C-alpha cells in the first residue's frame with residue numbers, strides 16, 4: 001500500500017514496513033530529498049553571468065540544436081539540496097569507519113587548506129616551467145619522502161590511484177622483460193589478493209596464475225615455488241597482506257622470484273602498517289604503489305580521487321613513465337617526451353595527461369611534514385596496536401582464523417562464530433549500522449569464509465575503541481542468543497533499509513529521464 | 523602528535539590487554555634485517571600547523587598562479603570561475619571523508635549525487651548512459667578504446683591528427699599491451715581530418731577529438747557514417763566540456779562512446795590533477811563499460827534509493843575478467859562537477875558557453891591583428907591556434923616578463939615537430955576580462971616587434 005514518491009507500488013511483502021509517521025514524510029533532521037532534476041524549473045539560474053557581447057560566431061554550423069534538459073535552480077536551492085544529501089552519508093569525521101584495507105584515518109583540514117593555496121590550485125599544468133618551480137619542488141620533496149620511507153631509488157608520480165599504480169608497475173616490468181628480449185607471459189597472484197591485482201595483470205596483457213591459499217593467512221610459498229618458472233614475469237604480493245598479516249617469509253619470496261628472473265611487485269595499499277618502521281626496499285621488492293589516499297590521509301571523497309605513486313627498484317627505474325622530474329643548473333624540469341631523456345632512461349610510455357595528482361601531493365606532503373619521520377612511525381605503530389587491541393578484545397566471542405600471532409593494522413574474522421545462528425556476515429554488518437557504526441569490510445579477502453576485516457586506524461582513542469569493542473561483543477552475543485530481530489532486516493535506523501540490489505541489476509536504471517516522470521504519472 | 527589520540531598510558535594498557543611486552547612484539551613477523559631504527563631516515567621532525575603552513579606557502583609563492591597574470595592556457599585544462607558554494611559543499615565532512623558507497627543504507631548522499639552526475643553527463647554528451655567517473659579525460663579515452671576493441675574484437679585503432687598528444691600517448695600505452703594496432707592520422711593544424719580512408723574491416727574504432735587540440739571543430743556525422751559502414755565504433759573525445767553548452771552533442775552526431783575531461787566544470791587547474799573523466803555510451807554497450815555505476819532501486823520499505831550496480835563488470839567481482847582495473851575514481855571531483863552544473867542549469871550553462879566563445883572570438887580578432895600573426899584555426903569554441911613569426915616557446919617566455927601566460931606552444935606538445943615550432947595554442951574563458959585581452963594583444967605586439 002505504500003507508494004513511493006514516484007507513484008510506483010512497493011515490492012510485495014514489504015509494504016508498510018515503515019509507514020511514514022509524519023505528514024511531510026520527513027523525520028526531524030532526516031529529510032527525504034528528490035533528485036535535482038525533480039526540483040528545478042525553467043527561468044532560473046544559480047549563477048549570475050553577463051550575456052555575451054555581440055560577436056560573429058565561428059562555430060562552423062555545429063551549433064547544438066536540442067536543449068540539454070538541465071533543471072534551473074537558485075543558489076540557496078542547490079546548497080540546500082546537497083547539504084541534505086550529505087546528511088545521508090556516514091563519514092570518518094562523524095564516527096569510527098573500520099573498513100579494512102581502505103584505511104579510513106583522520107583527514108586533517110590543514111591539508112585541505114594547503115591544497116587550496118593559489119600557487120598549487122590555480123596553476124596550469126603546461127605553464128612555462130620557470131613559473132612553476134615551487135610546484136616542482138613540492139613534487140621533488142614528496143618524492144624524497146616516498147623514496148626515503150620505502151628505501152627505494154626511484155618513484156613514478158603520475159599514477160592516479162592504487163590500481164593505476166599497479167598498472168604502472170606491471171608496465172615497467174613488461175618493458176624490463178622486453179629489454180631482455182624474454183618472453184614471460186605469466187603473473188602470479190595469490191588467491192587472497194585484492195581484485196585490482198588480477199584485473200591489472202590481465203589489463204597489462206599477462207596471464208594470471210592464481211597461487212592457492214595456505215591456510216595460515218600467509219602466502220603459500222611451496223605453491224609459489226611450484227609455479228615459478230622462466231615464463232613468469234612477476235608476482236604481485238600484498239604486504240602486509242589482505243589478511244592483515246606481515247608476510248614473514250617475504251625475503252624467501254623475493255629470492256625465489258628473482259632466482260627465476262622474475263620481478264617482485266608489491267601491492268602497497270597496506271603500507272600504513274609499517275611506514276617509518278620497515279622499508280619495503282629492504283624486503284627485495286622491485287615495485288610498489290603507495291595509496292596516498294590511504295597511508296598519507298588524502299580524503300577518499302566518497303570514492304576518489306586518489307593518487308598512486310610507484311616506487312621502483314634499480315632494475316625497473318629506467319622504465320618509469322613520462323613525465324620525469326629532473327634537476328639541472330636552471331632548476332627543476334619536467335621531461336615530457338623522449339627527445340630529452342636523462343641517461344639510463346627508457347620510459348615505457350605515458351599513463352595519463354599531465355603530471356599526476358598534484359592536489360593529492362600537496363595534502364600528502366602536508367601530512368608527512370606534520371608527522372615527521374618519527375610521527376609516521378608512531379602512526380603506524382598506533383594503527384597496529386589498535387588493530388591488535390580489537391583482535392585481543394574480540395577473539396573470544398568472534399572467530400579469528402589466523403590469530404595465533406599478532407596482526408598488523410587490521411584484524412580479520414570469519415563467520416564461524418555465527419554458525420547455526422541464522423545470522424550472516426551481511427546481517428551482522430547491517431546491525432552495526434543500527435548501532436551507529438559503518439561496518440567493516442565484508443566478504444574480503446575471499447580466502448576466509450564470510451570475512452570481516454576490521455581496520456580501526458591510528459585515529460581512534462582508546463575510549464572509542466572500547467565502545468566499539470563493547471558493541472561488537474554485544475552483537476556477537478545477541479546473535480548466539482538467537483535474538484534475530486536485531487539482524488534480520490537491519491538496518492532499521494538508517495536513512496534507508498536494505499536496498500534491492502538484485503532488482504537494480506536486473507533492470508538497470510542508471511539515469512533520470514523525463515519519460516520516467518510521465519510513466520510514473522500514468 | 524596532534525592527530526594521534528592514544529596517550530602513553532593508553533598504549534601501555536592496550537599492550538597489556540594484548541599480552542605484549544612492547545610494540546616490538548607486534549612486529550615479530552618482520553625479518554630483523556628489515557627493521558629500521560628510529561632516527562634512521564633523512565627526514566625532518568614533525569611540525570606544527572604554523573610551520574607546515576609557512577613551509578608550503580613559501581613553495582606556493584614561488585609559482586606564478588594563473589589568477590595573478592593575464593592567463594590564456596588551455597590544451598586540456600581550462601580556467602573557469604567556480605562558484606564559492608561548490609568548494610564549500612564538497613568540503614562537507616559527509617562528502618569529503620566518506621569511502622566508496624559500499625554500504626548503501628548509509629551512503630545515499632554519495633549514491634544520489636552519482637546518479638545525478640551520470641544523468642548530467644549522459645544529457646550533456648547526448649548519450650544514453652554514463653558511469654560514475656574515471657580518473658581523467660585521457661584515461662577515459664584509453665578505456666574507451668579498450669572497450670571498443672572488446673566490443674568489435676578488432677585490433678586497429680585510428681587516432682585523429684588533432685588528438686591531444688598526451689591522450690594519444692595514454693591510449694597507445696594501454697592499447698599496445700593487448701595487441702592493439704594504432705594508426706595515427708597526420709597532423710594538419712586548423713584543417714579537416716581525412717580519417718574515412720583509414721578505416722577498414724579490421725578497425726575497432728576511430729577516435730576523433732572536437733574541439734581538437736588546435737581548437738578546430740569537427741562535424742562527427744560523416745565520420746560516424748564511415749565508421750559504422752565498416753562495423754567500427756566512433757569514439758568522441760572532448761577536452762573542454764563547456765563547449766557542449768553551445769555545440770552539438772557527440773551523441774547526436776553518431777558517437778558510440780564519449781570520453782571527456784570534466785575538469786572545466788567545478789574543478790580548478792590544480793597543476794594537472796585531480797580531474798574527472800567523463801565516460802558515456804549507448805545502452806547496448808552497457809555491460810562492456812568500465813567503472814562504477816550507481817543505479818536506482820527500492821529499499822525494503824518501498825522507498826526509492828540508490829546502489830552501486832552491475833558490479834559483475836568490475837575487478838572486485840570479476841577479477842582478471844573485469845572490464846577495467848579501476849577501483850578508486852574521481853568521486854569528489856564528480857560532485858564538484860554536479861554541483862556547479864546544477865547551479866548553472868540549462869540557461870547558465872548555455873550562457874557560460876556563449877561567453878567563452880565571445881571571449882575567444884574577440885581574442886582571436888585582437889591577436890590575429892598583431893603584425894606577423896596568423897590565425898590558423900577558423901572555426902573554434904574557446905581555443906584556437908596562431909602561427910607566429912618566431913618560435914612560440916621563446917615568445918611565451920618573453921610574455922611571462924609582461925605578466926602574461928599567453929598559451930601553450932605547440933612545441934611543448936609536439937616536440938621534435940619542426941612545423942609546430944611557430945604554433946601557439948591559446949584559450950579564452952569567461953575569466954578573461956576585456957582588459958586581459960587588450961593587455962595580451964599589446965604585450966604580443968611588443969614581444970614580436
Ligand SMILES: Cc1ncc(COP(=O)(O)O)c(C=O)c1O
Pocket residue numbers: 101102161162163164194196197238242267269270291306308848849850
Ligand atoms: C589491497 C588493495 N589493493 C589495491 C587497491 C586499489 O587501490 P585504488 O582503489 O586506489 O585503485 C585497494 C583499495 O581499494 C586495496 O585495498
